[in-house]
Amino acid sequence: xxxxxxxxxxxxxxxxxxxxxxxxxxxxxxxxxxxxxxxxxxxxxxxxxxxxxxxxxxxxxxxxxxxxxxxxxxxxxxxxxxxxxxxxxxxxxxxxxxxxxxxxxxxxxxxxxxxxxxxxxxxxxxxxxxxxxxxxxxxxxxxxxxxxxxxxxxxxxxxxxxxxxxxxxxxxxxxxxxxxxxxxxxxxxxxxxxxxxxxxxxxxxxxxxxxxxxxxxxxxxxxxxxxxxxxxxxxxxxxxxxxxxxxxxxxxxxxxxxxxxxxxxxxxxxxxxxxxxxxxxxxxxxxxxxxxxxxxxxxxxxxxxxxxxxxxxxxxxxxxxx
Amino acid sequence: xxxxxxxxxxxxxxxxxxxxxxxxxxxxxxxxxxxxxxxxxxxxxxxxxxxxxxxxxxxxxxxxxxxxxxxxxxxxxxxxxxxxxxxxxxxxxxxxxxxxxxxxxxxxxxxxxxxxxxxxxxxxxxxxxxxxxxxxxxxxxxxxxxxxxxxxxxxxxxxxxxxxxxxxxxxxxxxxxxxxxxxxxxxxxxxxxxxxxxxxxxxxxxxxxxxxxxxxxxxxxxxxxxxxxxxxxxxxxxxxxxxxxxxxxxxxxxxxxxxxxxxxxxxxxxxxxxxxxxxxxxxxxxxxxxxxxxxxxxxxxxxxxxxxxxxxxxxxxxxxxxxx
Numbered sequence: 001x002x003x004x005x006x007x008x009x010x011x012x013x014x015x016x017x018x019x020x021x022x023x024x025x026x027x028x029x030x031x032x033x034x035x036x037x038x039x040x041x042x043x044x045x046x047x048x049x050x051x052x053x054x055x056x057x058x059x060x061x062x063x064x065x066x067x068x069x070x071x072x073x074x075x076x077x078x079x080x081x082x083x084x085x086x087x088x089x090x091x092x093x094x095x096x097x098x099x100x101x102x103x104x105x106x107x108x109x110x111x112x113x114x115x116x117x118x119x120x121x122x123x124x125x126x127x128x129x130x131x132x133x134x135x136x137x138x139x140x141x142x143x144x145x146x147x148x149x150x151x152x153x154x155x156x157x158x159x160x161x162x163x164x165x166x167x168x169x170x171x172x173x174x175x176x177x178x179x180x181x182x183x184x185x186x187x188x189x190x191x192x193x194x195x196x197x198x199x200x201x202x203x204x205x206x207x208x209x210x211x212x213x214x215x216x217x218x219x220x221x222x223x224x225x226x227x228x229x230x231x232x233x234x235x236x237x238x239x240x241x242x243x244x245x246x247x248x249x250x251x252x253x254x255x256x257x258x259x260x261x262x263x264x265x266x267x268x269x270x271x272x273x274x275x276x277x278x279x280x281x282x283x284x285x286x287x288x289x290x291x292x293x294x295x296x297x298x299x300x301x302x303x304x305x306x307x308x309x310x311x312x313x314x315x316x317x318x319x320x321x322x
Numbered sequence: 323x324x325x326x327x328x329x330x331x332x333x334x335x336x337x338x339x340x341x342x343x344x345x346x347x348x349x350x351x352x353x354x355x356x357x358x359x360x361x362x363x364x365x366x367x368x369x370x371x372x373x374x375x376x377x378x379x380x381x382x383x384x385x386x387x388x389x390x391x392x393x394x395x396x397x398x399x400x401x402x403x404x405x406x407x408x409x410x411x412x413x414x415x416x417x418x419x420x421x422x423x424x425x426x427x428x429x430x431x432x433x434x435x436x437x438x439x440x441x442x443x444x445x446x447x448x449x450x451x452x453x454x455x456x457x458x459x460x461x462x463x464x465x466x467x468x469x470x471x472x473x474x475x476x477x478x479x480x481x482x483x484x485x486x487x488x489x490x491x492x493x494x495x496x497x498x499x500x501x502x503x504x505x506x507x508x509x510x511x512x513x514x515x516x517x518x519x520x521x522x523x524x525x526x527x528x529x530x531x532x533x534x535x536x537x538x539x540x541x542x543x544x545x546x547x548x549x550x551x552x553x554x555x556x557x558x559x560x561x562x563x564x565x566x567x568x569x570x571x572x573x574x575x576x577x578x579x580x581x582x583x584x585x586x587x588x589x590x591x592x593x594x595x596x597x598x599x600x601x602x603x604x605x606x607x608x609x610x611x612x613x614x615x616x617x618x619x620x621x622x623x624x625x626x627x628x629x630x631x632x633x634x635x636x637x638x639x640x641x642x643x644x645x646x
């Protein structure tokens with residue numbers, strides 16, 4: 001049984017007459033101890049997918065279809081009062097900006113202890129001891145001192161460690177990480193990645209890693225899902241996808257990474273912009289920017305398997321099906 | 323910390339000095355108090371005697387220098403009209419004004435903040451829209467008009483509440499207060515409501531917008547992602563943050579409540595400092611005007627200092643320290 005199983009998740013933004021189809025029939029699953037990277041550019045719907053799984057969509061965002069199953073339980077059927085008991089307990093989420101994630105007027109201790117006590121009947125002192133142990137586990141030096149500190153007294157990297165500690169303190173089965181390293185410098189990025197990698201090895205936590213950075217996904221994720229204009233266009237084992245992309249969009253993304261071409265050669269750029277999504281274009285959504293587009297692409301391309309547990313949503317994939 | 327206090331104290335003294343000089347010159351320029359003080363039948367000789375007696379025969383800078391000299395000894399001069407020490411007249415009236423201002427601030431906070439929180443949390447509900455519209459009304463109606471309407475409605479037509487004076491006062495630590503008796507409460511209610519209406523609307527709108535702002539912050543989303551109870555998110559995570567602007571504005575507005583009490587006190591014949599000031603200005607009773615303003619400025623400075631200290635207490639990011 002997968003830890004997380006998402007089927008045909010569809011999210012609309014705005015009124016019911018002409019909504020933007022921000023996320024369209026996204027399906028994914030994550031196994032115990034597995035890291036899945038959800039990669040895409042801004043506006044591709046990757047963050048909304050993460051928020052929807054955590055049940056954190058607010059109007060004007062609406063989940064209009066799909067089923068989210070966590071540890072065999074259908075989350076999409078639960079009322080908010082029940083969903084709240086799962087959040088921070090069985091599934092946890094950390095966000096991008098460590099400077100804004102923690103409440104500035106509450107001590108670190110308060111924010112950790114309240115997370116424990118929101119889900120488990122633990123005494124104040126026992127919760128405090130747990131919080132202390134957690135800070136130690138996420139690599140905070142002098143944890144007893146930091147526990148009494150306010151967020152502004154910690155550096156950005158330390159704050160992200162604290163936020164991750166607060167998210168993991170009830171030992172969730174699933175961690176949704178929405179670009180938690182984007183706001184940090186490269187050294188800290190590597191440290192945070194190593195921290196989460198070690199944690200999931202120790203605890204078997206499933207991780208959904210949302211990022212726009214293919215480089216981060218490359219060194220860390222087991223599988224990668226590439227999103228474009230609200231759809232997953234390619235999925236497969238990380239190493240295989242990055243080595244030999246099947247979808248023209250993935251190939252274009254890889255071509256735009258500095259270092260992917262010899263020095264002196266200009267980086268490849270994609271002409272045009274992502275399409276508007278209210279309503280989304282007919283057929284393949286990447287059609288207008290795709291170097292391989294042909295007449296057939298006016299119809300919606302099927303999701304085809306290309307072997308090695310890979311799928312691609314394209315009529316003319318770069319990797320031929322077996 | 324102590325360096326901070328000392329700097330604030332020096333600032334306050336400079337403000338007081340400048341203000342007293344301005345008022346001294348201004349009242350001097352308005353007119354000659356003797357024209358109002360002395361019997362029109364009095365002869366030139368009598369007038370000159372009174373003028374000398376009050377020290378008004380000297381040029382204004384000499385008068386100001388004398389005033390400052392006396393001030394060092396805690397003497398603010400005697401009222402031209404009453405012959406009593408001006409500062410005593412003002413301080414006698416101060417409890418009435420402070421009582422009115424505190425009552426108005428409490429009403430504004432107890433009504434404005436909860437309603438503002440509701441409007442901020444449920445901006446789409448019809449009740450929030452209604453409250454929001456009413457607060458706009460409360461924001462724009464002039465105080466004196468509201469006071470007169472209250473008197474018409476509750477005093478004259480319905481006859482429920484008295485419309486003037488403080489009613490029966492009781493002594494608390496030697497200070498006469500209206501809130502000690504039912505009769506005093508009945509007298510206090512209308513002027514306090516009148517004075518509170520504007521501040522209540524202000525605090526309501528401030529609380530509502532601060533709440534909306536706080537709800538958009540990442541820390542609220544993260545609190546929800548951790549599965550905290552909605553009540554904890556609102557009353558701890560949001561409220562502790564919006565308390566910072568609420569306390570700041572309340573403190574500053576408390577000073578202006580004391581100042582605006584002048585109008586309300588006049589409308590409701592509330593025997594406070596404001597009413598005394600209006601009378602003193604009418605009679606060009608300079609020592610009383612100066613004493614009133616010195617007391618008011620001192621109150622302002624004290625309140626601002628208290629707000630700064632409270633601010634540092636509420637927001638851990640603010641620490642008051644002196645830089646050398």
